[in-house]
Amino acid sequence: MVPIIGVARHRLAVDGQGVTTLVAFHGCTLRCQYCLNAQCLKPDGFSRTATPAELLDEVMIDNLYFLATGGGITFGGGEPAIRSEFIDAFCRMAPPEWHFTIETALNVECHHLERLLPHIHEYYIDIKDLNPDIYRRYTGQDNQRTLDNLQWLLGHDGMADRIVVRVPHIPDFNTDEDVQRSRQYLESIGITRIDEFAYLRRADK
Numbered sequence: 001m002v003p004i005i006g007v008a009r010h011r012l013a014v015d016g017q018g019v020t021t022l023v024a025f026h027g028c029t030l031r032c033q034y035c036l037n038a039q040c041l042k043p044d045g046f047s048r049t050a051t052p053a054e055l056l057d058e059v060m061i062d063n064l065y066f067l068a069t070g071g072g073i074t075f076g077g078g079e080p081a082i083r084s085e086f087i088d089a090f091c092r093m094a095p096p097e098w099h100f101t102i103e104t105a106l107n108v109e110c111h112h113l114e115r116l117l118p119h120i121h122e123y124y125i126d127i128k129d130l131n132p133d134i135y136r137r138y139t140g141q142d143n144q145r146t147l148d149n150l151q152w153l154l155g156h157d158g159m160a161d162r163i164v165v166r167v168p169h170i171p172d173f174n175t176d177e178d179v180q181r182s183r184q185y186l187e188s189i190g191i192t193r194i195d196e197f198a199y200l201r202r203a204d205k
């Protein structure tokens with residue numbers, strides 16, 4: 001049983017292939033200044049709880065869409081990787097044809113990633129900024145674990161093709177030069193799919 005912020009059906013070409021259903025979990029290891037889903041950080045910021053079987057029962061309604069388009073489930077949040085036990089159980093019960101995508105900041109204990117590895121087809125990783133000082137100011141945490149986890153993932157055959165790393169311009173926290181430095185580092189370790197974009201300040205939303 002885990003806390004869930006929401007379930008969004010019929011997403012197309014947002015992330016992951018085909019038609020996807022986004023399952024957004026409550027809870028995160030970071031405290032980003034411009035968090036997109038601030039309710040996931042509040043102790044009571046979830047709408048409900050579910051077991052893996054209950055969630056599967058609910059999302060099964062789109063099985064035919066998933067099968068016809070090569071789509072499936074995108075796990076988001078919050079930080080979905082900390083729900084690895086739930087995701088593991090869910091994916092074991094789900095139809096084997098479904099495509100599983102995770103949106104993660106990757107700042108989690110590696111045992112979560114080990115548990116997810118057999119199931120997840122595609123990773124969308126929001127890396128924030130690779131400069132540890134910028135990262136700490138923006139998220140409240142150290143980024144060494146994120147970098148170690150990224151290297152660990154890349155150690156698996158063919159993984160670079162399955163990873164998209166999102167590199168944000170973060171107003172008041174990093175500069176265009178900082179973003180370019182993050183890009184250069186990512187390219188140097190073999191990341192080929194890099195998505196550069198801009199965060200909005202809370203006041204801009």
Ligand code: SF4
Pocket residue numbers: 028029030031032034035036037038040041077078079105
């Ligand atoms: S990683 Fe995502 S969910 Fe977690 S605090 Fe940052 S923006 Fe919010």
